[in-house]
Amino acid sequence: MDPLNPIIDERGGQSRSTRRNALKLGLISSVASLPLGNAVAAPLGLSSIQTEPDSPNESPAPFPFHGLLENEGRSYSNWGQSHATKPAVYVEPVSYEDVQEVARNASRFPSPVSPVGSMLSVSKTMINDGGTLLCTKRLDEIIGLEIDSSGRQIVRVQAGCRLKKLHLWLQARGLEIPFQAEIGEATVGSVAVGDTKDSSIDAAGFFSVNVTSLVFVDQNGERFSLSEANDPIKFYEFKCSYGLKGIVVECGIAVRQATLTESRFHVVTSRTPQEFAETILKLRSGADAFFANVLLDKLYAIGDQRFKLGPGASTPSSSQPLFDRVRLDKRVKIQHGGIPRSNTEELRLPFEKLIYSRADFVNEYWRPTDTENRLDFQFYEHDLTNFGMVLEQSYEFTKSFEDKHGFVPNLWALYFVKRPESKVKPYGLYSSGPGISFSFDPIYSNPNDPKWQLFAQSYNRLAIKKLNARPSPIQTQWLVPGDLVIPKQLSHPRFTTPYYAQFLG
Numbered sequence: 001m002d003p004l005n006p007i008i009d010e011r012g013g014q015s016r017s018t019r020r021n022a023l024k025l026g027l028i029s030s031v032a033s034l035p036l037g038n039a040v041a042a043p044l045g046l047s048s049i050q051t052e053p054d055s056p057n058e059s060p061a062p063f064p065f066h067g068l069l070e071n072e073g074r075s076y077s078n079w080g081q082s083h084a085t086k087p088a089v090y091v092e093p094v095s096y097e098d099v100q101e102v103a104r105n106a107s108r109f110p111s112p113v114s115p116v117g118s119m120l121s122v123s124k125t126m127i128n129d130g131g132t133l134l135c136t137k138r139l140d141e142i143i144g145l146e147i148d149s150s151g152r153q154i155v156r157v158q159a160g161c162r163l164k165k166l167h168l169w170l171q172a173r174g175l176e177i178p179f180q181a182e183i184g185e186a187t188v189g190s191v192a193v194g195d196t197k198d199s200s201i202d203a204a205g206f207f208s209v210n211v212t213s214l215v216f217v218d219q220n221g222e223r224f225s226l227s228e229a230n231d232p233i234k235f236y237e238f239k240c241s242y243g244l245k246g247i248v249v250e251c252g253i254a255v256r257q258a259t260l261t262e263s264r265f266h267v268v269t270s271r272t273p274q275e276f277a278e279t280i281l282k283l284r285s286g287a288d289a290f291f292a293n294v295l296l297d298k299l300y301a302i303g304d305q306r307f308k309l310g311p312g313a314s315t316p317s318s319s320q321p322l323f324d325r326v327r328l329d330k331r332v333k334i335q336h337g338g339i340p341r342s343n344t345e346e347l348r349l350p351f352e353k354l355i356y357s358r359a360d361f362v363n364e365y366w367r368p369t370d371t372e373n374r375l376d377f378q379f380y381e382h383d384l385t386n387f388g389m390v391l392e393q394s395y396e397f398t399k400s401f402e403d404k405h406g407f408v409p410n411l412w413a414l415y416f417v418k419r420p421e422s423k424v425k426p427y428g429l430y431s432s433g434p435g436i437s438f439s440f441d442p443i444y445s446n447p448n449d450p451k452w453q454l455f456a457q458s459y460n461r462l463a464i465k466k467l468n469a470r471p472s473p474i475q476t477q478w479l480v481p482g483d484l485v486i487p488k489q490l491s492h493p494r495f496t497t498p499y500y501a502q503f504l505g
């Protein structure tokens with residue numbers, strides 16, 4: 001990447017000599033610099049203060065790393081306990097300067113340096129044996145609201161902030177972000193440069209589209225700011241980079257007034273996959289947004305037609321206690337990955353309509369053990385024009401797999417996402433220009449079950465090679481080189497793990 005403007009000490013990142021002089025003058029109270037946006041570290045007009053030149057025998061000490069550091073050979077696993085990695089060093093930075101020191105100091109923090117947040121992801125994206133695994137969980141402040149140069153209201157937040165925390169903070173202020181998928185623990189930094197899906201109302205349906213600015217640390221430990229306003233091309237590219245070009249430490253995200261949603265639920269049953277697909281498409285076109293849980297082998301679905309209601313930040317009391325019962329029931333089902341060999345009775349909902357705040361549906365999930373049922377899934381993006389074909393061929397594939405192996409996935413999740421112009425999303429998922437995408441994702445309850453793994457690997461071949469699906473390196477497992485290409489210019493060797501290297505092209 002061409003040099004961008006390094007962030008110069010606007011809100012807390014001082015040069016070492018300035019900081020030392022400030023310490024001498026008692027303007028800041030601690031050696032550890034605080035992150036951007038942290039009020040204590042504001043330089044208080046330091047530029048106008050006359051300071052002594054550095055004395056020659058007082059050369060600056062290297063910035064000490066203040067965060068958690070573990071280099072005794074521990075192993076770290078993802079949420080689903082399906083992948084584990086043994087980095088040479090694992091760090092949890094407590095300041096942006098910590099992140100900069102990690103990126104800069106290759107002898108202490110061996111390459112590749114790869115960022116993670118909550119380590120929820122189902123793929124091998126977090127595998128970094130022998131490198132440096134940098135977890136952003138201690139950089140999780142919500143810095144505040146601001147208005148950007150286009151007049152939009154923006155929430156500024158650190159990369160390790162979990163989505164549920166952000167939703168709650170915004171709800172308390174009558175605001176929301178349009179992406180309101182049920183996952184509360186994903187971190188802002190991960191979803192700002194990674195892949196997501198949500199049947200959102202009045203919005204595209206993937207998180208990064210609403211990110212309007214980023215602060216990141218590059219391979220030299222420099223901090224840069226990128227935004228739609230200062231360098232749109234580089235900014236849009238960076239949002240497709242999965243952390244391979246730098247570590248996100250802060251994001252600006254567009255917010256809007258919070259609104260309530262009405263969901264109308266429908267049971268869809270059909271005798272043929274063609275009829276099934278047509279009924280679902282009809283339901284979708286009659287709503288502001290549409291989501292479905294599908295038992296594909298039984299041609300049975302619960303469709304959720306979502307309609308935008310008026311302003312409102314929390315679920316009205318008239319919807320209680322039903323709403324909370326539904327929320328808790330869904331949370332347990334998602335946690336456990338649905339019900340193995342589900343039958344249609346278990347999916348049936350005892351109501352038809354619900355008015356609620358979608359932010360209230362965002363859940364926290366406990367970290368399961370490797371003997372518990374827990375969610376695992378595969379993610380495929382398709383163009384809406386292929387909907388009938390994808391449903392028919394996936395149905396045929398599932399039935400034939402069931403005949404041979406006595407296995408079917410518990411459920412399929414069906415999301416619809418509006419695609420923006422391709423200049424806004426130049427690479428990867430949703431990058432083919434304005435239109436509608438859908439994702440049709442099989443779900444199971446044990447990531448280590450050999451039959452599920454065989455199903456997922458075989459279905460990859462059908463979905464990616466024959467049905468032209470786009471997979472995600474974060475949310476699709478068992479990918480092989482050629483299944484997706486990440487342009488080399490979106491990466492730097494300092495941040496590129498062997499997992500990602502196989503997809504560069």
Ligand SMILES: Cc1cc2nc3c(=O)[nH]c(=O)nc-3n(C[C@H](O)[C@H](O)[C@H](O)COP(=O)(O)OP(=O)(O)OC[C@H]3O[C@@H](n4cnc5c(N)ncnc54)[C@H](O)[C@@H]3O)c2cc1C
Nearest residue numbers: 116117118119120121181183186187189190196197243248
């Ligand atoms: C129970 C459950 C439910 C889910 N539901 C949904 C859903 O409804 N919709 C949906 O879209 N997804 C869903 N997901 C997937 C999840 O949202 C994504 O995998 C998300 O990326 C996880 O966030 P994380 O913080 O755990 O990322 P991690 O798994 O920790 O990291 C994933 C990758 O993100 C990148 N990354 C992380 N932090 C940074 C950073 N600071 N800078 C640059 N790159 C970074 C790296 O490439 C890293 O390998 C679900 C997952 C689970 C387990």
